Amino acid sequence: MKKLIPTLLLTITLPALxxxxxLPSDTPASYRAECGSCHLAYPPSLLTAGDWRRLLTGLENHFGSDANLGSGEKxxxxxxxxxxxGxxxxxxxxxxxxRISQTARFVRKHRxxxxxxxxxPRVKSAANCEACHRGAANGHFGEHDIAIPELRE
Ligand code: HEC
Ligand code: HEC
Known part of the structure; x- marks a missing residue:
């Protein structure tokens, strides 16, 4: 019983986190301005370091858009x-x-x-987080803060 209680507490608090x-407090203004101009400025923990680097090397053809930046900003x-x-x-x-939306974690969370x-038509793409997550711009992705009524629990 003594061992069980901490384990239970962990399983209860982890999903809430x-x-x-x-966005972390050291987020550069350019990240919000540039990487948040066409879609949500995505939370950095949702891709690995290697994936972010790969993404940033192809910004001139970024999913069909030109999202290139000066080298200092980049x-x-x-x-x-x-x-x-992450x-x-x-x-x-x-x-x-x-793509964040292709990671196993994303797929599992949206099963x-x-x-x-x-x-x-209100959503169009899995990349359009704010279409469903009303609080996405403030980093809120909880299941009770969903914009589409039919998806709310
Ligand atoms: C000119 C517009 C534009 C800018 C600027 C832009 N993006 Fe994007 N980004 C897109 C489009 C379009 C997609 C594909 C969206 C879709 O599939 O619906 C995308 C997709 C993404 C995805 C994948 C989303 C998914 O499906 O999981 C990531 C990650 C991403 N962008 C990061 C960035 C970062 C980091 C920057 C800044 C360096 C940036 N974007 C700047 C247009 C832009
Ligand atoms: C079509 C609507 C839709 C879109 C678009 C969407 N989500 Fe979700 N998301 C949901 C729903 C509904 C849940 C709750 C699922 C559940 O509890 O079974 C969820 C759950 C989550 C969770 C888990 C929250 C928790 O309590 O653990 C995270 C994290 C998340 N989404 C992030 C994202 C991100 C980041 C994007 C964009 C790249 C995104 N979602 C796009 C509908 C959506």
């Missing part, structure tokens, strides 16, 4: 993303080009979201 991912953003990157044992393979929602 996983839904809070505010280096500052790269250092920041690498500093706060572990591959936790995230799994992100594909090439890397219960019906396929039709990914194609809903």
């Amino acid at each position: 996983a839904d809070r991912m505010p 280096e500052a953003i790269a250092a920041f993303l690498v500093r706060h990157a 572990r591959s044992s936790r995230l799994g393979d992100a594909g090439n080009p890397p 219960e979201v019906p396929a039709s929602f990914w194609h809903d």
Whole structure:
């Protein structure tokens, strides 16, 4: 019984932590301005350091968009993303080009979201986190803060 209690506490607190991912306090202004101009400025912990580096080497053709930056800005953003990157044992393979939405962790967290929602005109793409997560810009991804009523628990 004495051993069981700490284990129970852990399993209760871990999922609660996983839904809070505010941008770290050392986030460069250029990250919000540049990498948040077309989509959410994604939490850095959702890709590994290697995947962020791979992504940043192909910015001139970034999923069909030109997202290239000056080398100073790019280096500052790269250092920041690498500093706060997630572990591959936790995230799994992100594909090439890397996508948060292809990692095993993302797929597992969204297993219960019906396929039709990914194609809903309000959503369009799994990359469009804010379409479903109302608090995404503040790092809130909890299951009770979902914008689409049919998806709310
Ligand atoms: C000119 C617009 C634009 C800018 C600027 C931009 N992106 Fe993107 N990004 C896109 C588009 C378009 C996609 C693909 C979205 C989709 O599949 O719906 C994308 C996708 C992504 C994805 C994959 C999302 C997923 O599916 O998991 C990541 C990660 C990403 N961008 C990071 C960045 C970073 C880091 C920067 C800054 C260096 C950046 N983006 C700047 C347009 C942009
Ligand atoms: C089509 C709607 C939709 C989109 C788009 C979407 N999500 Fe979610 N997400 C959900 C729902 C619904 C849940 C709750 C699932 C559950 O509890 O079974 C969830 C759960 C999560 C969780 C787990 C939260 C917890 O309590 O552990 C994280 C983290 C998350 N999403 C991040 C993201 C990120 C990052 C993006 C964008 C790259 C994204 N989601 C895009 C609907 C969506």
